[in-house]
Amino acid sequence: MKILILQLARLGDIFMTWPAVRAVRRMYPDAEIHFMTRPRFEGAVEGLTAIDKHITLQSGHILSPLINENGNTEESLNRMEEFVETVRAEEYDQIINLTFSPFSSYLTHSLTVPKTQVFGYTRFRDGYFCVADEVSSYFYAQVGINKPNRVHVADIFASLIGTEYTEQDWEAPVLPDIDLELPQLYLTIHVGASEKHKALTGEAWGRMVDYFARRYENMPIVLIGAPNEAEIAEEIIARAPNANIVNLVGKTRMYQLFTILKRSELLIGCDSAPIHMASLTDTPTLNISVGNVNFWETGPKATLGLIYRVEEGQEIVPERIGEIVAQLLEGHADPDLIMRTSGLVSYAKQESAEQEFAWNLVQAMYLGGEYPIADRIDIIEGAMKLDEINDFMMSQFALIPEKGVQAVTPFIEGGEDVIKSISRLVPELRPMIDWYHAEKIRVAPGTQEEIIAATLSVHERFKRHLRVYVPREEKVTTVEAKDGTL
Incomplete structure (x- = not known):
């Protein structure tokens, strides 16, 4: 094979x-x-x-x-x-x-x-x-x-x-022997990031290191990074003159970082490759997650993986990060840290009601979970509008054999525009609408009859999801009694 x-x-x-x-x-x-x-x-x-x-x-x-x-x-x-x-x-x-x-x-x-x-x-x-x-x-x-x-x-x-x-899938590779004169105990800081907007500046890193060094005077700090990040390392050294720094930025091969990380007490870094290398060496990791990043999907997978989240536009306080690192060495995790957990969701974080609803809706559609309760009238009204436009589009697809594709296409496209607008107006329903769009894309080429049948199947399944949030009309059935009365 x-x-x-x-x-x-x-x-x-x-x-x-x-x-x-x-x-x-x-x-x-x-x-x-x-x-x-x-x-x-x-x-x-x-x-x-x-x-x-x-x-x-x-x-x-x-x-x-x-x-x-x-x-x-x-x-x-x-x-x-x-x-x-x-x-x-x-x-x-x-x-x-x-x-x-x-x-x-x-x-x-x-x-x-x-x-x-x-x-x-x-x-x-x-x-x-x-x-x-x-x-x-x-x-x-x-x-x-x-x-x-x-x-x-x-x-x-x-x-x-x-x-x-299995555990073996996450093992570190066979580590090479390297002679970098590393201290017996040290922290590692990766000074760069996968993208510039996710990174800390040299000034910010320098202030963080300087603060930490005043708390832990004898704890060495090893700096790692690519050759084009050498200036960041130099600025860190200049702003933290009393810190015990080993500067290896631009001086190692990628593979050698495994050895550095394996021996390190803690890796501190923004979203970058060393965060994921540390998951393979199971090195305790503090991931400084900055800006437009989905940490749920790309955060550290080390057993002790911690995330300090800084939202986009929020000012970074380097001394705060230095204090968090000092607390970790003392065995305390700051309440603001997002903790690594086991199970389907890798991290524990309190979320807004809207975010919780969206994730619970995803679990209901894909994993057989319970549908979340709609606690806003906008969700019910949005689902009712989607159900209405979905029925209308199904009726248009059913007319294609009689009227032809060109005759019904404007109505179908209009329906799609309405669905997109509801996605923007009612964000809680966006996972369901995104599911619908993905399923439409999955419809394979075929005869007109095959495509219509497959598309109608998507709309029928969409309707089943929507009906959870669409109030059912009370239907009263009149039954004639044996004695002729009602």
């Missing part, structure tokens, strides 16, 4: 994929497993012994003709075709696309041969987007920034491949 696993996202996503790759190896011990990433992130594959072959998507080679002054599109397409044909010739039995991006869906479809079983995003035979499996449909509808999903991405990967993780 030959399996291809695609992860074309960034470093952190690749490390979050490690347990899934290991799980595939455990499920198919004799399979030949290939793993595809983008070339700039190939350092995140070093030490992943569960794979037999690492393939890099040669994006630089493919796109370089477009960068030239005259932009040779044909040459770029030829190079892409050559790459696809080379990989497609492997004739994979399974392709597992863990990237969940439009581009990856095209690539997955291009690499598929008739015998291939596909998990994750792909394309229908006519080129339209395809979310063929239930987990991919869930990801498309409910996962992302400002979405209600509370399941970690790593756990969604496990669901996609149809397994549950």
